[in-house]
Amino acid sequence: MLEMHTHYQLNREPFTKNLTLDMLHHHHGHDEAAARITWCISQGAIGVITGEAGAGKTAAARAAIGGIDRTRHHVIYIANPTLGARGLWAAVVAATGGKPAIYTAALATQAEHALAAEAEERGRRPILILDEAHLTTPGQLEALRMLTNSELDSASPCTVILLGQPTLRRMIKHGQLASLDQRISVKYHLAGMTETETPAYIRHHLQICGRGTPLFTDDAVTLIHQVSRGYPRTINNICRQALLAGWASRKTLIDDTTTRTAIAEVITPDELTPSS
Numbered sequence: 001m002l003e004m005h006t007h008y009q010l011n012r013e014p015f016t017k018n019l020t021l022d023m024l025h026h027h028h029g030h031d032e033a034a035a036r037i038t039w040c041i042s043q044g045a046i047g048v049i050t051g052e053a054g055a056g057k058t059a060a061a062r063a064a065i066g067g068i069d070r071t072r073h074h075v076i077y078i079a080n081p082t083l084g085a086r087g088l089w090a091a092v093v094a095a096t097g098g099k100p101a102i103y104t105a106a107l108a109t110q111a112e113h114a115l116a117a118e119a120e121e122r123g124r125r126p127i128l129i130l131d132e133a134h135l136t137t138p139g140q141l142e143a144l145r146m147l148t149n150s151e152l153d154s155a156s157p158c159t160v161i162l163l164g165q166p167t168l169r170r171m172i173k174h175g176q177l178a179s180l181d182q183r184i185s186v187k188y189h190l191a192g193m194t195e196t197e198t199p200a201y202i203r204h205h206l207q208i209c210g211r212g213t214p215l216f217t218d219d220a221v222t223l224i225h226q227v228s229r230g231y232p233r234t235i236n237n238i239c240r241q242a243l244l245a246g247w248a249s250r251k252t253l254i255d256d257t258t259t260r261t262a263i264a265e266v267i268t269p270d271e272l273t274p275s276s
Contacts, residue, residue: 004243005209007247007250007252008211008215008246008252009211009213010210010211011209012210014205014239014243015235015236015237015239015243017059017236019208021063024059025204026063027201028194029055029056029190029191029192029193030056030059030060033049033051033056033057033060033061033190034060034064036188037049037060037061037065037161037186038064038067039186040159040160040161040185040186041064041068041073044157044158044159045159045160045185046148046156046162046183046184046185047159047184047185047186047187047188048133048161048168048169048172048187049061049161049162049164049186049190050134050163050164050165050166050189050190051189051190051191052165052166052192052229052231054231054232054233055192055232056190056231057131057163059232061129061131061161065129068127071124072123072124072125073124073125073126073127074096074118074124074125074126075126076091076096076126076127076128076129077131078091078128078129078130078131079132080131081130081131081133081135081136081140082132082135082136084137084140085104085140085143088111088130088140089110089147090107090111092126092128092147093107093110093114096114096115096117096126108146111147115128115147116157118157118158119157125157125158125159126158126159127158127159127161128160128161129163130161131164133164133168134165134166134168134171136171138171138174138176138177141171141172141177141180142176142177142179144160145177145179145183147160148160166189169187172184192228192230193231193232194230195222195225195230197230198224198235199225201235202216202224202239214253215243215253216253216254216259217253217256219255219256220242220255220256220258222256223260224238224239224259227263234267238262238263238267241262241263241266242261242262244262245258245261245262245265246258
């Protein structure tokens, strides 16, 4: 890949998710989501951030977490929520330094005590971030609500951030989860970037890799935006493939023809929905 980077005057791999916090691109939706997560952390509240796959929900959470005092907060990040309520409780206990109990009833109480102890004994408010939360069951979400009960329902021992696809909001609206829905302080949907934000996103990712001049033609960028609908992950996938295709044919600029080749290789026909 070094040869390709040199060909395009880049000093590192572009369009990757392996970025430090100072390298993250800031657009309106990203900043709005991060601000709401930050507010939830300050208030010990429950927040729900939804968006299509690849919209940047996790990146917004990273940006928010990057601005907190780690001596006063303990971040518990659960990437895979499909292990049931028991898996959720066990993850909380393990993250706070405990050994999960064998029996489920004891484990649930252990998780509640672990969260309370973080705040009361160690002076650190737990921040529980549940990614891919649309994959949870109503039972898991109800178990999560029970973890936020404290002091006769007058305060929460932790901040809870649920990140998921739009089906998460519909799931929470289900009557079975009315109590959880009433406790949620923030609900925000992260949409795709606008037609002016996508070019800025592409420029940003090239600039942090050392490229100061345009590499994609205007027509190519327009096409990328239309197909990706402004979702960062899809933009990254198309751009990486376009760079490979352009390098293979020794092009110095990525035009719309090369971009169409890349799109055909990374996007299935049923994903090519018209941009509204």
